[in-house]
Amino acid sequence: MFGKRLRDAELDEELRAHLDMLTEENMERGMDPEQARRRARVELGGTEQIKEAVREQRGLPFFEELGGDVRFALRMMRKNMGFTAAAVLCLMLGIGATTAIFTVVNAVLLRPLEFARPEGLIRVYTEFPTFPNGGLHRFWTSAPEYFDLKRDAHSFSSLQAWAESGVNIAGESHPTRVTAARVSGGMLSMLGVAPMLGRVITDADDVPGSPILADISYGTWREVFGGDPNIVGRQTQLDGRNCTIIGVMPESFRFPLDDDEDPANIWTPLGLNPLQPGNRGNHSLYLLGRLKDGVTSRQAQSELASLVAAYGAVLAPRTHGFNPTNHTIVSYPLQAEVVASVRPALLMLLGAVTFVLLIACVNVANLLLARAEARRREIAIRGAMGAGMGRLARQFLTEGILLALCGGVLGLSLAFAAVRFVQLTSAGAIPRAVEITMDWRVLAFTLGMSLLMGALFGLAPLAPLLASGVSTSLKDAGSNTTATGAAQLFRKALVVGELGMALVLLIGCGLMVQAFWKLQQVHTGLQPDNVITMRVSLPRAIYSDGTKVKNFWATLEDRLARLPGAKSGALVLGLPPLRPPNMNDTTIEGFVERTGGPIQNVDFDQLVTPGYFSTMGIRLVDGRVFNQTDAQGAPSTVIVNRTMANTFWPNDSAVGKHVRPDGSKTGPWSTVVGVVDDVKNAGLDRPAGTELYLPVGQAAGLRTNDMFVALKADSGNPRALTGEVRQVLNQIDPSVPIADVKMMDDVLAGAQSRPRFLTLLLSIFSGVALAIATVGIYGVVSYSVARRTKEFGMRMVLGAQGGDVLALVMRQGAAMVIIGMAAGLTAAVALTRFMASVLFGIAATDLVTFAGVTAALTGVALAACWIPARRATKVDPMVALRYE
């Protein structure tokens, strides 16, 4: 700024000097001072003009000129409101959608987890690589194994374990069921998150037999304890046992991160005893470790592998000991693990939305190109007045960026709303969904994108002008010249690009929709209509005795059977379609294991009351279902599912065969009395696995404090049954809560939340892309027709029929469509393979989808050409010939 003023002052002085010298000269010639001065001024010329010229030559300070450009651009935008609105709308959609998805990707994939130094946290799992069906991966660890690793794995500064369960916590008024995570003493300090109130559990608290202490979540503090200000030190009941609350974790704290829908709300000590760690084969713990400073995850993994080799040399195989062949250890960084399953889906969404953005930008470029055509005269005049290519480029750039910034700001608001929408509809489809917020990275991304896009399509109209040069434009305004031809070709190329990209997106969407539809068609093995489920958990302290537990369930079952409004009811241990596997060793009488063949191990153990199969509509294939005779004291009976029957007794009926569900070598056999249809247990998109049903009345060794109630309603209102169950429970034991009341339909739908979410988003993107691309091709053909009215008039005068003109226009349109489809198909073939991991039941190169979508888009695009083509046929030759 100072430099400018100085220079202006200097120029003033210089010009004054010049003027003085001229005046002097004139006076020497004999003029009087006044005349001399006047003549001098005339000879020099207007000082203001000179100053302006110098300033222009010097180049005004950047911002002043920019201000002029901006003001001009705004004027232009106001003058062509329709165009501006169309362009800004396109940009708003493109930028908004992209920003929304980027926000999700940023929050879920990019942002570090909210623990201290999260990159050092490693999850440790065991694996059974030789198990049938591809082996068991990312499996639990047993307590003895955990202690071994704790002692021997030196890569970790800390190795901790946890297990999840449900507990009943006594709140202000009535007991509530919350999910609890029992953590080893050092876990919370290893995570490094400071509590909001009080303190966290430490190793000193994690001694078996010591009083139970608990940290609770913010939500629990507010909802269950009413935000009690004296919460630290408050006594409460946990499953009927006394417990002291020692701290409240911050609102944003979540651990473990495995289940967003049902996160842990209370953390209690794990209570493992190193001296009595329990059964080596009982894999029930999750492990998390922190790397020592300077140790990489790869180094930790190789240490674990060498430990496995060392253990294997010591312990014999098949005693559930580690050994490199059958039972290994794997480790993965925590953050990657949390998002591993969703990464391909999110990246696919990011790719898809990029297409939307590109289509939107190409469309805006097209619009700008069309308008540049109309402004050729203006551009030419400015060129003649001395505006070089550089100056013009700057003006176009300013207009483009201004448009992009408008679209960007609006897009940001759209993105905000869209992110809310995503959070509402994702409902468990993506991990870390609660953490999705816009941060500075998102804003930077939006701004950067807007500027880049603005620059790109701001300069696009200049491309054809570059070909012909600015100066020729003055003469050519209005007629058919190379400049116009080049511009038209460029516009057509842009439309071809739009169509191609839209096709890729639509094909991807088509595949996704079909995959989702196939998922809907999956045979679940159940009939969920009118079935309602709820969870009933018995406090461990009160129901510590197996007999008490069994009696409770027996009483409940009895009452449920007589519940008015319920056609049938049952109790079941694990609710399909997604349950954790049990992988229990089961002795099959007479079964001979072969290498590579099935082993005597069952994927899922299920505990049911006799009414289960009819309540859930599970088909009986062979034999019979449980009935009242299958009670305690009677010969042990079991039911198997079809997969299990085919696995262990492929050539025979399974009915009458003998098994020992506890995997023991001696003892009484249980007899298979029936075979039922497979029910999905490992998710809707995986095979059902082997399943063994045991009657609740006979499950002696199993202590089951947590069961699900399933009721099939008589009529249309299953929800009313909840109240009745509540009443029944109150009669038996008022301290037992109900939780997780859900219609079975919703339970099944919940298992498809991710495919549903992806399909929804992809459909929205494709719809937007289709709309924009269709409008794009319509615009180009329309414009072409308008430009060629004279030509059409001429043709009609020379004898062409309306149909001929129509054919002419359609041919050009069809050419664009065909090339666009070809390009799109090529790209689609190359790109859809990246979708393969999210597609169920359909190949990424499904021919039918490709063909069908291409045909549909071709039809729509041709229709968009046909409308302006028809207008071409209505041209009145006389009017057209007069048009100039």
Add this chain to the structure above:
Amino acid sequence: MGDKEKAEILQGTLDLLVLKTLETMGALHGFGIARRIEQMSGKALELNQGTLYPALVRLEQRGWIRSNWGVSTNNRRARFYALTQSGAKQLRQEVRDWEQATSIIGRILEAES
């Protein structure tokens, strides 16, 4: 020759004339340059003195001349301009180009007549 045509010619050759002037005269202020050009052309060219200053700025931007405040013969403070080394080189190049252009056109004209 009309004024408009004259202006067009001068626009293109003004740089050349200024450089030549400065080569001949050493350092000169704006007024002096303008007068000198008119003198050298034998009064055939009436320079629009105002166009000189943007040209001087342009030449200075390109590094062919440099300027400094000094005192004129009349003890007046004025800005003086002088040729730089690259300016001298540019002048030689432009003279070569100009002579080449005129000889080509001359040949064509001769051939036609």
